[in-house]
Amino acid sequence: MxxxxxxxxxxxxxxxxxAAAEGNVLAQSNFDGDSEGWTALGSGGSPSWAIHSGVSVQYQSGGGNPGGHITVQDPDNEWSYFSAPLAFLGNQSAAYGGRLSFDSRLVSAPGGTPANEAEVVLRGAGLTLVREATASLSATWTSFDIPLMPGSWRVDDTFSGALATDAQLQSVLGALSALWINAEYITPVVETVALDNVRLLAPVPxxxxxxxxxxxxxxxxxxxxxxxxxxxxxxxxxxxxxxxx
Structure with missing residues (x-):
């Protein structure tokens, strides 16, 4: 024919x-070759989110979802977080109404008690917005899809902070200085948490x-x-x- x-x-x-029905990818890390500039840190958590220590990020060439991924081994009693590189920061106003997605899993945790803190921390424009998504993490890869819309983000405190307004969320995304993803689910033991497939997405038309x-x-x-x-x-x-x- x-x-x-x-x-x-x-x-x-x-x-x-x-194709038109998919949101644009504003930034992404698949970790198929290296850690792509991701770092990690230790923080006191809510409500001050003060950074107390640096934490090492380890690149793993296999075992991801799929391909490579990165891991953080909890070094102390602080809250450990993966910290995004510059590609995810700056003016990310286009992400408002979109979402942040990533895969995570608990690699090892020798005993201990489950601990719960914000899955995602956004900082910018003099504000800290936090979003809690789960109280525990599985040993198998778990996909998270965090909406970048008001209604579930809180100011400073993960569980008792005021709900962020539309204007506050837009202000933070417009001058994003830090994006952290949780790497701490067990206390007081030294656990290892893995991260893969991080994507910052604009809203779907x-x-x-x-x-x-x-x-x-x-x-x-x-x-x-x-x-x-x-x-x-x-x-x-x-x-x-x-x-x-």
Whole structure:
């Protein structure tokens, strides 16, 4: 069966709709070659979030979800956190309404008592916003999907802080100076926590917007072909298209 250039263009036009329905990736780390600039730290946690110590990040070339990943071994009684590199920081206003996703797992924990603190800490514009997502972590890879929208973020204190307003969340994302992901789930033992597939995503376009974008592209394709063969009948246009193709 012969496929004309016009038919191919129309197929590409129709295929554009699913792509339009995905949010843009603003920053990501898959750790397939190295630690990609991620570091770690020890903090006193809520409500001051003071940084008390540096923590070593170890790169692991295999065992990720899939491929490589990074790990942190808890060195003390502080709260340990993975700390994002510059690619995730700065003006991330486009992430408002989007989400932060990542995979994590508990590699080892010889006894101890479960401990609970914020999964994600965002700092910027003189504010600290925190988001709690789980009280424990499995030994198998667990995927987290954290919405970057008001309603679940708190100011300073993970469990009793005031809910962050729309304006506060936008301010922090617009001048993001720190993004931390939890690496502490057991106390007082020295546990090891793994991290993989971190992505900062813009919001997904509304279905109406996606349809309009795709329809606009289809209209442009149709108009271009009409301009190329003005005044011709459908049969003549198909013949000429086949010759031109």
């Amino acid at each position: 012969k496929v004309t250039r016009g038919a191919l263009m129309l197929w590409l036009c129709a295929a554009s709709l699913p 509304e279905p109406r917007q996606a349809v309009l974008m795709s329809a606009g592209l289809c209209l442009l394709v149709w108009a271009a072909r009409r301009t190329r063969f003005p005044g011709a009948s459908g049969h003549d246009r198909r013949e000429r298209a086949a010759i031109a193709g």
